[in-house]
Each structure stands twice: as C-alpha cells, then as structure tokens.
Amino acid sequence: MKVEMKRLSVDWLMEIIHLCIERIVIVDRDGMIVYIDEAYSEFIGVSFDEAVGRSVQDVIENTRMHIVAKTGRKEIEHLQPINESVMIANRYPIFIDGELVGAVGTVMFPDPDNVRHFQNKMNNLMEELNFYKKKAVNELTSKYSFDDLIGNSHSFQAAKTLGKKVAGSDSSVLLTGESGTGKELFAHAIHQSSVRSNYPFVAINCASIPEVLFESELFGYEDGAFTGAKKGGKEGLFKVANRGTVFLDEIGDMPLSMQSKLLRALQEKEVQPVGGPKTLPIDLRIIAATNRDLMKMVEEGTFRQDLFYRLNVINIEIPALRKRKEDIEAISNNLLQKLERKFYRKGTSFSPEVVEKLKEHQWPGNVRELENVLERAINVLDGTTIQLEHLPLYIRDQELKSNELKESPDNETPPKNLSQTPVQPLKETIAQAEKKAIAHALEVVGGDKLAAAKLLGIGKTSFYNKCKVYGLSGS
Incomplete structure (x- = not known):
C-alpha cells in the first residue's frame, strides 16, 4: 500500500x-x-x-x-x-x-572558530585512530627473536639450530614439549627470521575458543550468518594473517569437528566464511604447538591422522627445564632483568645458595614456573640479593624431603614411630593427597587454573570442580 x-x-x-x-x-x-x-x-x-x-x-x-x-x-x-x-x-x-x-x-564552517573546532576534532580522531592502528600492528607482530631464547645446553641449542634452519622455509612446523618450555617464543622467533616477517603473526590458542565459535573465529562470517553476528560480518583470523604466519597453540585441544575444516583450508589454501557464498584465498604458514602426545591421540581417534602429518612436517621438541639444568642460572638472570624493569628495581642478584636450590628443583612448570617463583621473590625482597627465605616454601623444603627419602629407602624398615601414626580411611588419605597436589600445581603456575589442570593431566571442568570442593582458588 x-x-x-x-x-x-x-x-x-x-x-x-x-x-x-x-x-x-x-x-x-x-x-x-x-x-x-x-x-x-x-x-x-x-x-x-x-x-x-x-x-x-x-x-x-x-x-x-x-x-x-x-x-x-x-x-x-x-x-x-x-x-x-x-x-x-x-x-x-x-x-x-x-x-x-x-x-x-x-x-x-561559516566562521574561522568553527573551522578550528573541526580541525581540533579531526586531529583528536586521527591521533586516536593512529594509536589503535599502531596497537593493532604491534599485536600482529612477532615479539621475540632467536636471541631471546636463552640456553647453551646441547639439547636446547639443537632445537634452536633447527628452528633457525627451517625459518626460511614455508613448511609447517610442530613444536612439542611440556607446558611452559617456551614453545610460543620459538614460534615468534621462527616468524621473525622468515621471509614473512613483514606480515602478520597471529597467535590462536585453540584451548580458549569455544567449540561453537571455532569456525567463525578462524574463517570469519558474513552479515547475518547467525544470531548475534556482528553487523557487516567479521574477517576471520586466517584472513587477517594473510601472507604471514598463524600460530596454533594447544593444537591438541582443537575439536575433532574442526580438524577436518582446518585440514581442507590448509590443503586448498582457501577459507569459506560462515554464511558466505564463496571461498577466499589465503597464503599462510602454519606453526602449531602442543604439550600432548598427538601420536597417541591419533591412535585413540581423537586427532586426525591426516592433519597430524600435515602439521608435523618439521618437528622441533623443546626440552624440559629439568633436562637442561645448566641453563637455569642464565635463564634466571635473564628473567630477573625483565622483572627489574617491571618492578622498577636495579642491581638485584641471587645468592649462591639460591642458584643451587633452583638447580635442584625439578621444575614441572618449566620456565613459566621459574618466572613465577622469581616474581614472588622480587615481590617480598627487601634488599637487592634474593636469599633462600625469599623462595616459595615448596622449593626451600625440597632438600629436606630429599634427605628423608635417602634415609628411608624402600627396602629398609620404616621408622618405629610410623606405627604410632593414626590410620585414616583410604578415601580421606586420597582426598588430602589430591588437595595437596592441586594446591602445589596452582602455586607452580601462579594460580592459573587452566595451566594447572594441564600440568596435572586432568580436564578443565573436573579441575574446577575439585577446586570448589577443596576450597582452592586461582585465576
């Protein structure tokens, strides 16, 4: 009408x-x-x-x-x-x-005052635009080079040398190693030494993206593709990284349903936005990382074999910190310099006893745990020298525990007073041990629940439930 x-x-x-x-x-x-x-x-x-x-x-x-x-x-x-x-x-x-x-x-602008007002407003908008533009560029740039990878041990130098060799290639790289060993630093360094260094470096944590959003985050979506979709659509992270490098961290946590779509995108070198009628070409290098055993996952059927071989063209295994203890002092000094800038300190050093104690520890959280320990120490430090009392209790006590084990080997008769210790129900004993293990893991990773769950090898939901039961908090 x-x-x-x-x-x-x-x-x-x-x-x-x-x-x-x-x-x-x-x-x-x-x-x-x-x-x-x-x-x-x-x-x-x-x-x-x-x-x-x-x-x-x-x-x-x-x-x-x-x-x-x-x-x-x-x-x-x-x-x-x-x-x-x-x-x-x-x-x-x-x-x-x-x-x-x-x-x-x-x-x-009928008068000069309005002209000046408009110019000032435009200048402010341009400054704001340049700020966010610069911020966006910085966020898509690799932040570390091979010079930032500290360590002279044979195993670490071998990994570093291999990384330098393959940096100039376009082949996919799979970085493996325990949590906290520095896999992301290796990915940054490889990108920075590659011919793609002038193009974006986009890091994607596969463990942090909800399964229902995976495809739209990686490949983008068109206007109106689904309820709640941003007006005008959104460019996917793969398209943002075009001609650069995509770092797929925690690739072992990628949903099985998404693995086939990722494989197709890598094989065809194109992506199709959700709700879009056509595919978009992409030119990317993929660097993936995991602390999980992908071969075992392939055997269990939780990781696609064809995707594994697509990603595992070049495998670089980053050694655990306990396997390169000769590097601990150099790494600690490097981390201390970084923490000095963060906390506005100068001239901080370690006592010889602290250096030895750091070398004795097994470091299940690797370099990430070491950094957390040093940050705690510098927070409670009064002078300029980090002493044993500035270290967490679980590291200070390790020598005592070690001596106890030496004095009571498995083949010896237990101390007499052990028989006087009251016997608790097995369920309570297991619960106490579980609570202690969770508390220790949280301390190691600085309260990061997701990292602690991975350190203990249990699921995120199960870990969160146990924290709630035992009254343990984290971030």
Whole structure:
C-alpha cells in the first residue's frame, strides 16, 4: 500500500534549514539567487532581501553555483575561500521532471572558530585512530627473536639450530614439549627470521575458543550468518594473517569437528566464511604447538591422522627445564632483568645458595614456573640479593624431603614411630593427597587454573570442580 508523505509547511522547512550545520544557497537556471539562509547571508555581509534576485557571482566570492546550474554536474567537497575562511562547498544541480532548473549549494564552517573546532576534532580522531592502528600492528607482530631464547645446553641449542634452519622455509612446523618450555617464543622467533616477517603473526590458542565459535573465529562470517553476528560480518583470523604466519597453540585441544575444516583450508589454501557464498584465498604458514602426545591421540581417534602429518612436517621438541639444568642460572638472570624493569628495581642478584636450590628443583612448570617463583621473590625482597627465605616454601623444603627419602629407602624398615601414626580411611588419605597436589600445581603456575589442570593431566571442568570442593582458588 502506497503511503502518501505529509507535505511540510514552509515554517517547518525554514526551521529545518536553520538547524542544519550546513549553510544553504539556491540559484535558478541563470545563476540568480532565489534563496539564501539567514546565517549564510549574515556571514557574507548581506541581508536576505539584498541577496535574493541578484546574480550569485555578485554576492558570493569564488562561487561556482552558476556553472553547476548551467552544466548540471555536481561538485562535491570543493574548497572555497570566503571572507578569509576556507569553506567546504557541495553544489548539486536541481532537476524537476527531468529538466535542469537550478542548483543548490551548501557550505560548512561559516566562521574561522568553527573551522578550528573541526580541525581540533579531526586531529583528536586521527591521533586516536593512529594509536589503535599502531596497537593493532604491534599485536600482529612477532615479539621475540632467536636471541631471546636463552640456553647453551646441547639439547636446547639443537632445537634452536633447527628452528633457525627451517625459518626460511614455508613448511609447517610442530613444536612439542611440556607446558611452559617456551614453545610460543620459538614460534615468534621462527616468524621473525622468515621471509614473512613483514606480515602478520597471529597467535590462536585453540584451548580458549569455544567449540561453537571455532569456525567463525578462524574463517570469519558474513552479515547475518547467525544470531548475534556482528553487523557487516567479521574477517576471520586466517584472513587477517594473510601472507604471514598463524600460530596454533594447544593444537591438541582443537575439536575433532574442526580438524577436518582446518585440514581442507590448509590443503586448498582457501577459507569459506560462515554464511558466505564463496571461498577466499589465503597464503599462510602454519606453526602449531602442543604439550600432548598427538601420536597417541591419533591412535585413540581423537586427532586426525591426516592433519597430524600435515602439521608435523618439521618437528622441533623443546626440552624440559629439568633436562637442561645448566641453563637455569642464565635463564634466571635473564628473567630477573625483565622483572627489574617491571618492578622498577636495579642491581638485584641471587645468592649462591639460591642458584643451587633452583638447580635442584625439578621444575614441572618449566620456565613459566621459574618466572613465577622469581616474581614472588622480587615481590617480598627487601634488599637487592634474593636469599633462600625469599623462595616459595615448596622449593626451600625440597632438600629436606630429599634427605628423608635417602634415609628411608624402600627396602629398609620404616621408622618405629610410623606405627604410632593414626590410620585414616583410604578415601580421606586420597582426598588430602589430591588437595595437596592441586594446591602445589596452582602455586607452580601462579594460580592459573587452566595451566594447572594441564600440568596435572586432568580436564578443565573436573579441575574446577575439585577446586570448589577443596576450597582452592586461582585465576
């Protein structure tokens, strides 16, 4: 049904024109002014009555309204000097029933103060835009090089040398090793030494993306693809990383349903946004990392064999910290320098006893655990030398526990007083041991529940439930 538009009165139209930020002038086919709004006429120093009926060239300096009224061609965003100000002018021809009858012109900034206000506003917007642009570029840039990978042990140097060799290749790399060994640092370093270093480095944690969002996050989606989709759609992370490197961390946690789609994207070198009618080409290098045994997962059917071989072209195994204890002192000194900058300290050092104690520890959380231990130490430090008392209790006590084990080997008779220890129900004993293990894991990883769950080899949901039962908190 056709709805007739209500005709607006002259009073309405005049008030609307008055409220507009743009100033308006209207000329007929011959360039004679038929209307000019009050603010515009005041700005150029003439009254409405003096302007109407006169040639626009005689009233407005540097005008081109008469030309547009003759040619019928619009002119957009022209700079027009008027009264020692520079205006932004737009000029449009007016056609009635297909006949050119005149032109309407609008100008912005009728006075220099408004020009300055607009310039200041634009400058602020440009500064804000540049800030976020720079931030976005930094976030998509590799932050570490091979010089940042500290360690002279044979096993670590072998991994580092292999990384340097394959950096110039486009082959997929699979980084394996325990949690906290520095797999992401290796990925950054490989990208920075590659021919793709001038293009984005996009890190994706496969364990942190909900399964239902995996495809849309990696491949993007079109406008209206699903309920809650961002208007205009969204570019996927694979497209953002085009010509660069994608780092798929915790690849072992990728849902099985998504693995086949990832495999296709890598094989065909194209992605199809969710709800999109066509595929988009991509040019990427893939670096994946995991602390899980992917071969075992393949055998169990929880990881696709064809994807495993696609990713495992070059395997670099990062050794655990306990297997390169000769590197602990150098790593600790490097981490200490970083923490000094964070906590505004200078001249901090380790006592010889602390260095030995750090070398004795087994470091189940690897370099990540070491960094957490040192951060705790520098937080409680009064002077400039980190002493044994500044270390967490579980590291200080390890020598005592070690001596107890030496004094009571498995083949010896237990101490006599052991028989006097009350016997608890097995269920309570197991619960106490479980609580202690969880508390220890949380301390090792600085309260990160997800990392602690992986360290203990149990599922996230199960771990969270146990923390709730035992009243343990974390981040």
